[in-house]
Amino acid sequence: MKLQSVNAFLIMFAGTVVIGLFYFGFTSPSLRHIDQRLCLNKTKKSRENALLQSPQGFIYKQPSVVGPDGKVGPLTPWLAPIVSEGSFDPTLIDAIYKQQNITVATTIFALGKYTIFLKDFLESAEQHFFVGFRVHYYVFTDHPEQVPDVKLGEEHELTVMTVNSLSRWQEMSLGRMKRLEMLIESGLVNDADYLFSLDVDTKFYGRWGAESLGDLIGVIHAWFYYTPREQFPYERRPESQAFVPYSEGDYYYGGAVLGGSVKQVYQLAKTCREQLDIDAAKSIEAAWQEESHLNKYFIYNKPSKLLSPEYSWDDKRGTPREMKMVRFSQVPKNYDEVRPNT
Numbered sequence: 001m002k003l004q005s006v007n008a009f010l011i012m013f014a015g016t017v018v019i020g021l022f023y024f025g026f027t028s029p030s031l032r033h034i035d036q037r038l039c040l041n042k043t044k045k046s047r048e049n050a051l052l053q054s055p056q057g058f059i060y061k062q063p064s065v066v067g068p069d070g071k072v073g074p075l076t077p078w079l080a081p082i083v084s085e086g087s088f089d090p091t092l093i094d095a096i097y098k099q100q101n102i103t104v105a106t107t108i109f110a111l112g113k114y115t116i117f118l119k120d121f122l123e124s125a126e127q128h129f130f131v132g133f134r135v136h137y138y139v140f141t142d143h144p145e146q147v148p149d150v151k152l153g154e155e156h157e158l159t160v161m162t163v164n165s166l167s168r169w170q171e172m173s174l175g176r177m178k179r180l181e182m183l184i185e186s187g188l189v190n191d192a193d194y195l196f197s198l199d200v201d202t203k204f205y206g207r208w209g210a211e212s213l214g215d216l217i218g219v220i221h222a223w224f225y226y227t228p229r230e231q232f233p234y235e236r237r238p239e240s241q242a243f244v245p246y247s248e249g250d251y252y253y254g255g256a257v258l259g260g261s262v263k264q265v266y267q268l269a270k271t272c273r274e275q276l277d278i279d280a281a282k283s284i285e286a287a288w289q290e291e292s293h294l295n296k297y298f299i300y301n302k303p304s305k306l307l308s309p310e311y312s313w314d315d316k317r318g319t320p321r322e323m324k325m326v327r328f329s330q331v332p333k334n335y336d337e338v339r340p341n342t
C-alpha cells in the first residue's frame with residue numbers, strides 16, 4: 001500500500017515535470033528563439049538550394065507560349081511566371097522592390113566593332129532600364145577609349161572593364177560566360193542583389209523594371225515561340241556538352257538576356273563555362289555557341305521567372321498581335337561590317 005502510493009506520487013511528479021517542460025518550451029522567449037532560429041536555418045538552407053532542377057530524359061508535353069486566347073500564357077508548367085504587358089502592375093512591383101533598396105548590376109560586352117552599339121544601348125537604358133533604382137553597368141571592351149560619355153541618372157554607375165581583343169566573333173560571344181564567372185568571383189559585384197547580362201547590339205523601347213527580377217531569369221527567343229521543340233536550333237550532336245535530344249526542351253531561350261540573383265547567375269555562368277571548356281578541348285563549337293549551352297542549362301535548371309519576347313525582340317520582326325509592346329530589341333546590323341570574320 002505504501003509502495004503503491006510512492007509510485008503514484010512519482011508518476012504524478014514526473015507527469016507534472018513533463019507538462020511543465022512542454023509549457024516552458026512553448027512560452028519561454030529564449031527557447032522559442034532557439035526554436036525559431038533552428039527553423040529559419042532549415043528554411044534558409046532549402047531556399048539556397050532552391051534551383052528548380054528537373055531530371056534528364058524526363059518526357060512531357062511541350063508548353064505553348066501563346067494560349068488559345070492569342071495571349072502570352074501567364075505561367076510555365078512548373079509554375080514560373082512569364083512576364084508580359086498586362087501581367088503585372090509596374091508601380092506596385094517597383095514600390096515593393098524599392099523598399100528592399102536593391103542594386104542591379106548589368107554586364108555588356110562590346111568588343112571589336114561592337115562599341116558602335118554602346119551609345120544607343122546606354123542612352124535608351126537610361127530612359128527605360130530600372131529607372132529610379134541603383135544600377136551598375138559593367139562594360140567589357142578591348143577599346144576603352146570608345147566607350148561613349150553618356151550622362152547617367154542618379155545612383156547609376158558605369159565601370160569599364162578592359163579585356164584583350166579576340167579575332168573571331170564566336171569567341172567574343174563564347175567568352176561572356178567566363179567573364180561573368182570571373183567578375184562574380186572577383187567580388188566586384190558583391191554590392192549587387194541581381195545581375196543581368198545583355199547583348200549590346202540592342203536598344204530599349206519600353207519599360208524594363210522590377211517585374212524582371214527573380215532567382216534565375218531567361219528570355220523566350222523572339223523567333224522560336226511557335227516552333228515545335230524538335231525544330232529548336234539546339235545543339236544536336238551528342239559529342240557536344242550542349243546536346244539536347246529531340247524529345248526534350250520547353251522553350252527556346254535567347255542568349256541576349258540572362259539574369260537572376262548573383263548566386264544563381266554564378267552557378268549558371270560557371271556550369272556553362274565548364275561545358276564550353278570541355279567542348280573546346282574536343283574542338284567542338286555548339287551550334288549557337290553559349291546560347292546552346294544556356295538552353296541546355298535551362299532545361300535541367302528551370303528559370304524561376306521567364307521574360308516574354310517583349311524583353312528580347314528583333315527590329316527585323318515587326319510586331320504580331322500577341323506582342324502588346326516591345327521593350328528591348330536587337331537592332332539591325334550588317335554582319336560583314338561589325339564582325340571580324342564570317
Ligand SMILES: CC(=O)N[C@H]1[C@@H](OP(=O)(O)OP(=O)(O)OC[C@H]2O[C@@H](n3ccc(=O)[nH]c3=O)[C@H](O)[C@@H]2O)O[C@H](CO)[C@H](O)[C@@H]1O
Nearest residue numbers: 109110111112114169172173199200201254255256289291
Ligand atoms: C537575340 C539573341 O538571342 N542573340 C544571340 C545570337 O546571335 P546575335 O547575332 O545576336 O549575336 P551577336 O553578334 O549580337 O553576339 C552576341 C554579343 O556578343 C558580343 N560581341 C559579339 C561579337 C563581336 O565581335 N563583339 C562583341 O562584343 C556583343 O555583346 C553581342 O551583343 O547568338 C549569339 C551566340 O552566337 C548570342 O547568344 C546572342 O545573344
Ligand SMILES: [Mn+2]
Nearest residue numbers: 199201256330
Ligand atoms: Mn545580338
